[in-house]
Amino acid sequence: MSRTFADAKVHTPANLEEALDFLANHANEGWKPLAGGTDALVPIYRDGAEPTTPWLNLQKLRPELRFVRRTSNGFEIGALATISDLMANRDLCETYPIVRQCCQHFASPAIRHRATVAGNLANASPASDIAPVLLALEAEIESANHAGRRFVTLDAFWTGYKATVLAPDELIVSVRIPHRDLAANASMFRKVAPRASNSIALLNCAAIGTRDSAGTWTNVRIALGCMGPVPMRARKVESAVEDHRFDDTCREEAKALLQSTLRPITDYRATAEYRMLAATNLVSAFLDRTAGNWHS
Amino acid sequence: MKIQMNVNGQERILDVPPLRRLIDILREDMGLVAAKIGCGEGECGACNVLVDGEAVSACLIPAVQIDGCRIVTLEGLATSNDDALAALHGAFLEHDASQCGACIPGIVMTCRGMFDDLRNRRPSEAEVRGLLAGHLCRCTGYEAIVRGILKWLEMKSEP
Ligand SMILES: Cc1cc2nc3c(=O)[nH]c(=O)nc-3n(C[C@@H](O)[C@@H](O)[C@H](O)COP(=O)(O)OP(=O)(O)OC[C@H]3O[C@@H](n4cnc5c(N)ncnc54)[C@H](O)[C@@H]3O)c2cc1C
Ligand code: FES
Ligand code: FES
Numbered sequence: 001m002s003r004t005f006a007d008a009k010v011h012t013p014a015n016l017e018e019a020l021d022f023l024a025n026h027a028n029e030g031w032k033p034l035a036g037g038t039d040a041l042v043p044i045y046r047d048g049a050e051p052t053t054p055w056l057n058l059q060k061l062r063p064e065l066r067f068v069r070r071t072s073n074g075f076e077i078g079a080l081a082t083i084s085d086l087m088a089n090r091d092l093c094e095t096y097p098i099v100r101q102c103c104q105h106f107a108s109p110a111i112r113h114r115a116t117v118a119g120n121l122a123n124a125s126p127a128s129d130i131a132p133v134l135l136a137l138e139a140e141i142e143s144a145n146h147a148g149r150r151f152v153t154l155d156a157f158w159t160g161y162k163a164t165v166l167a168p169d170e171l172i173v174s175v176r177i178p179h180r181d182l183a184a185n186a187s188m189f190r191k192v193a194p195r196a197s198n199s200i201a202l203l204n205c206a207a208i209g210t211r212d213s214a215g216t217w218t219n220v221r222i223a224l225g226c227m228g229p230v231p232m233r234a235r236k237v238e239s240a241v242e243d244h245r246f247d248d249t250c251r252e253e254a255k256a257l258l259q260s261t262l263r264p265i266t267d268y269r270a271t272a273e274y275r276m277l278a279a280t281n282l283v284s285a286f287l288d289r290t291a292g293n294w295h296s
Numbered sequence: 297m298k299i300q301m302n303v304n305g306q307e308r309i310l311d312v313p314p315l316r317r318l319i320d321i322l323r324e325d326m327g328l329v330a331a332k333i334g335c336g337e338g339e340c341g342a343c344n345v346l347v348d349g350e351a352v353s354a355c356l357i358p359a360v361q362i363d364g365c366r367i368v369t370l371e372g373l374a375t376s377n378d379d380a381l382a383a384l385h386g387a388f389l390e391h392d393a394s395q396c397g398a399c400i401p402g403i404v405m406t407c408r409g410m411f412d413d414l415r416n417r418r419p420s421e422a423e424v425r426g427l428l429a430g431h432l433c434r435c436t437g438y439e440a441i442v443r444g445i446l447k448w449l450e451m452k453s454e455p
Contacts, residue, residue: 110344
């Protein structure tokens, strides 16, 4: 007979308002949101951990929060939208081909049907695949507690390894992609992993920008995963190439900047040296592109 | 907790602990054993079933999240004279896609879940391989399985 988890505590609010009230009234009791469960339940189901965390099951918030839509300011991704929902939104995937690129290399179809974008970001793993894409697109997190809402830019959302700015009574409500890159003519998502799908990245990279016919880059944004405790932008490299051609001087400068700002670790999946070399190569591969539309 | 769900067309009310896994409810509490437990961590797809029409891995889904849902297992397809299943069955037989068969129920459910999306277009072989990303076949019969699915889709796009 399999485990029954007879003592597990789960509460299922009927809507967002009830969820936020519940969190406000049960502060300090350790309640944690449960979305698709593809991160949250793995320690219990796979590793045999005792289910000591009381879970706030968000499933009944789906009618309110499972959406992907275009607004006048950009795209809004509801907190219960799944990776499959991103892929199914043609408008989003055609506007930003790196979203589709990333989703195709994210887990497997069955996991993508459960895994939410918000849960992935809240989980705050340095190996998240969607994080570099949303960083490059300068996404913002909209969160709420019973008293109101606030916005945090994604690069200020993570405070350290597996840590975020969210308070215990706060939920992510949506993730917003501003209309900032509509003119970009180059973008790239790359995941370095043992298999093309369903495996954790050794490192990953998302980049977007505009290159004119003379080869001059503008509005470049580059983000990397697994190169430090949180997914991060390579801001110094972005500034160095802005209004420049990616010539040999620029290439050397970019390489030196990546080496002085990234902090990859060595673990059982890859060495720090390997990660640094691969990250440098990916960034160069993007910036080496010739003019014209180039999304891959 | 009491959960209410529709399993293979029948309304069911069960009294189960909230974190009991869907795969255990199906196999142990309801005797529906077509879905298998392979890895128990979302990697192999042996446990895939349809929840509200989407193929998902039942080893990662807690009871509390299937309350009010419609579940379809391979048993349900088999007893409902599902045409898409019959065609897939035929294509798999023709290509010897099933060896020990342990991975097949999960693969069938993934294919069935994508049916509406796939029926009106001919996905490339690469896309079919992508569909199988979440499935491990220890008999390593992937080539035959891919050929079987491609054959099935060919049959599907005939009028
Ligand atoms: C087999 C397998 C393969 C995978 N492959 C990949 C991969 O290729 N790339 C990748 O990036 N990830 C991968 N993952 C992890 C990925 O599935 C998760 O990161 C997923 O996106 C998390 O979403 P969820 O809805 O399942 O979150 P949950 O597991 O429910 O929650 C994750 C965390 O987020 C918190 N949370 C959830 N929703 C909210 C909210 N609205 N507000 C505040 N906090 C919230 C929870 O409390 C929890 O701490 C894989 C997982 C599995 C099991
Ligand atoms: S048993 Fe569920 S995916 Fe392997
Ligand atoms: S046929 Fe044996 S595991 Fe796939």
